[in-house]
Amino acid sequence: MTETTTAPTAAEKHTALHEEHAALGASFTDFGGWQMPLKYGSELAEHRAVREAAGLFDLSHMGEIWATGPDAGALLDYALVGKLSAIPVGKAKYSLICATDGGIIDDLIVYRVSEDDFLVVPNAGNAPTVAAELEARLAAFEAARGAAAVTLRDASAETSLVAVQGPNAEAIVLAVVHPDDAAAVVGLKYYAAVELEAAGIPVLLARTGYTGEDGFELFVPNGRAAELWKALAAAGEGHGLIPCGLASRDSLRLEAGMPLYGNELSRERTPFAAGLGGVVALKSKEGDFVGRAALQAAKDDGEGATSGQRLVGLRGLGRRAARSHYPVLKDGVKVGEVTSGQPSPTLGYPVALAYIDVEHSAPGTRLDADLRGKAEPFEVVALPFYQRQK
């Protein structure tokens, strides 16, 4: 009746923080081949802590792939759909890696840490695929243009990632950095990153997240991850910080209308259907990139706008929640399918993301979700479901 597991299978990897989670009484779940904390106590309490105070997450299952060298930006422009060479040093960009047919292989964040150093962060389960794709694309890039001054290094196995998310995140991070770095933390913009010391540990501190709240993500070598985790937990005492698992991470990102690879994003969907057409740099990139022809064709077809399906938000008008893979109906006829859905802890009504035939995708459209044989009313609404007060 549940996906929860307590016994690890041989295939599941542990993060460097596994002992910390076990000591905190976490229940674990398999995610992307990793045994990750699902929750430590109540997932609703963890969700609320992030909305109202702060939460501490282990995201060490995420991948970290470095592209380094004078041609790193040009390689990423070829390998990904965005114009990554245009990222200023110290900033980050959300992007996608697509197949030649335009299908989404993964969504990822790319940080430009220095002029010639880019950090690519793919999802856990996709990290090996993305690393292999980047290598293959480097080979194709060099075959087309000659030797490139760029090296790729997959640092996923030695890098941990810890996130502090919530309205009190900044105060907590300020408590662990040197006073001289306080201005850099306060001044750090959303989707920007800076190298500094937190609790005396060298980290890459990014103002990013997946919760719809203000927050930070800290990249740290495995060997010092536990030390950083404990320092942040201690600094969070008095700020309402509690450790949070993947259950709350999922409900938080859904309320914020953020897609999850494997649910909303897949090889079967293009960025245009997913509402991520703005991420595809068809105009600003002059050169070829993997998937360009197919993505241009999808755009010309009006995919996600005038043809095919598009990803929309659904608000439940009753109390029962639609879940992943439930059919969505218009007058009894299937017009789409739910990709993620839950009762929203913050809003108090069911929310869902779903791919819907474009002609029924306008906000305000009344649809039904087939909840195990019984139609329940839903309405198309604009995303996100939840937006923090700034």
Added chain:
Amino acid sequence: MSNVPADLSYTAEHEWVSTEPGDGIVRIGITDFAQDALGDVVYVQMPEVGTEVTADAVVGEVESTKSVSDIYAPVSGKVVARNEALDSDPALVNSDPYGEGWLIEVQLAEGADTDGLLSAAQYEQQVG
């Protein structure tokens, strides 16, 4: 290790049944194992009083943020009470699954009994 009170009967679908109310009425809820596996319960859908239920048929559902689980009638009969407190405080299912978090009471149909249900020992073996 989840709590399995010895004086209750159980189903393979993680419901418990108590004959405590007496007079052919049984009280039904979900087990500690079930509430723990579901996570924080946010909504419980139960049949109205007066509804006829058939053993092994779906009569409602328990929703948490991350999943949903059907409630099966462990016995045949008529619903004579539903736990109204769950409408405003569904988390009672988590905090007190065998007490304040009960779901419904059913008047056993003629000829219906609880003999086919699992004993605490049998249920414990299943979830152990």
